[in-house]
Amino acid sequence: MNGLQHKVKRQLGRHRRITSQVELAQYLEMSTSSLSRLLNNPNRQMRQTTFDKLQSFLGISNGELDALLETDALSDEELREKQTELEERMRNQSWMLRDLAQRLTDAEDIIEDLRSVRLGAKKDA
Amino acid sequence: MHENYPKNRMLSQSLIGRETNQRWLMNAKRADRKSRSIIDSQTAEIIIQSERITQAPTAYLYINRDYLQSHAGALVMDMKNFDPYPSWRRRCTELGRHVAPWHWPEWGHTDHQWERKLMDIATYGFAASDAIDVTEVNSLLRLWWRTGAGVLTVAFEVPKRTAQEVCGSFANIAASRVQTNSQDVSADQLMKIDDLDIELDKVWDESLHGTTWKEGSED
Numbered sequence: 070m071n072g073l074q075h076k077v078k079r080q081l082g083r084h085r086r087i088t089s090q091v092e093l094a095q096y097l098e099m100s101t102s103s104l105s106r107l108l109n110n111p112n113r114q115m116r117q118t119t120f121d122k123l124q125s126f127l128g129i130s131n132g133e134l135d136a137l138l139e140t141d142a143l144s145d146e147e148l149r150e151k152q153t154e155l156e157e158r159m160r161n162q163s164w165m166l167r168d169l170a171q172r173l174t175d176a177e178d179i180i181e182d183l184r185s186v187r188l189g190a191k192k193d194a
Numbered sequence: 195m196h197e198n199y200p201k202n203r204m205l206s207q208s209l210i211g212r213e214t215n216q217r218w219l220m221n222a223k224r225a226d227r228k229s230r231s232i233i234d235s236q237t238a239e240i241i242i243q244s245e246r247i248t249q250a251p252t253a254y255l256y257i258n259r260d261y262l263q264s265h266a267g268a269l270v271m272d273m274k275n276f277d278p279y280p281s282w283r284r285r286c287t288e289l290g291r292h293v294a295p296w297h298w299p300e301w302g303h304t305d306h307q308w309e310r311k312l313m314d315i316a317t318y319g320f321a322a323s324d325a326i327d328v329t330e331v332n333s334l335l336r337l338w339w340r341t342g343a344g345v346l347t348v349a350f351e352v353p354k355r356t357a358q359e360v361c362g363s364f365a366n367i368a369a370s371r372v373q374t375n376s377q378d379v380s381a382d383q384l385m386k387i388d389d390l391d392i393e394l395d396k397v398w399d400e401s402l403h404g405t406t407w408k409e410g411s412e413d
Binding site: 072152155161163179180182 | 212213215216218219220222223224225226229230232233236237239240243244246247318319320339340341342343344359360362363364366367370
């Protein structure tokens with residue numbers, strides 16, 4: 070069972086009106102066999118209207134559904150690789166952000182120093 | 195795992211694990227987008243502060259993702275990381291010079307303190323140089339700001355006296371950082387610099403498809 074199948078199954082048990090795959094297929098305006106194919110295929114493609122309706126049915130955000138579809142298409146190993154890549158990127162970003170904050174302080178100090186140097190030069194003149 | 199462990203529970207646990215991973219990935223992506231936007235706005239802020247320092251408009255930006263990268267003993271420069279402002283392009287046309295200063299004959303010739311500058315960038319996080327002249331009265335003032343593993347260069351054409359003043363203030367603040375012992379020294383970066391052996395008159399220009407440009411050669 071992939072992530073979308075799992076989420077759909079769980080939501081069918083919770084939803085007020087749509088409680089079966091047949092009803093979900095009707096809501097998505099597709100046949101039950103098309104819905105089965107859509108759910109079974111981890112490399113699925115869907116129209117924007119189907120995406121929007123599915124998102125509304127699942128009660129999740131655009132980003133969440135995007136991530137769900139994207140990660141469904143990944144094998145466990147690819148998913149781990151993606152996590153490692155993102156962890157590395159986030160570590161670098163955190164380093165950059167700390168450095169940038171310090172650089173802004175440095176720039177302020179340099180401006181202050183320049184101001185006093187220029188004032189001193191004016192007084193000397 | 196116990197061999198009588200229910201199969202559907204194993205499946206459900208692996209799904210929960212995958213769902214947790216997916217949720218982590220989604221949150222990480224959101225954090226990544228937010229971080230990138232903050233990095234962009236703070237980088238813009240650094241450029242504004244640089245203009246406040248020099249009291250001049252930016253000539254060009256150069257974003258080096260890894261400033262300690264070298265190739266066959268040459269400093270790696272790449273037009274892809276180079277962002278000249280239109281006024282700088284016009285100015286270079288006016289002067290009959292290449293828009294990228296590493297193609298100028300003065301490059302490397304006068305910039306003897308490059309290794310010292312790398313040390314300053316690694317130690318203090320900032321450095322300035324006015325070693326290259328644009329004209330008899332103006333200098334190419336380059337300000338380097340370290341941002342993680344990378345360095346942002348903000349360059350200006352300013353009168354020589356202004357350039358000297360700015361370089362002086364950079365040195366003053368660097369000295370005060372040593373006194374207060376508050377500098378953010380990256381030991382790894384300092385060790386890398388020790389291992390570097392860059393010949394200053396050589397530039398490896400990646401955008402020229404792997405050809406090494408040397409002093410006096412044609413563009």
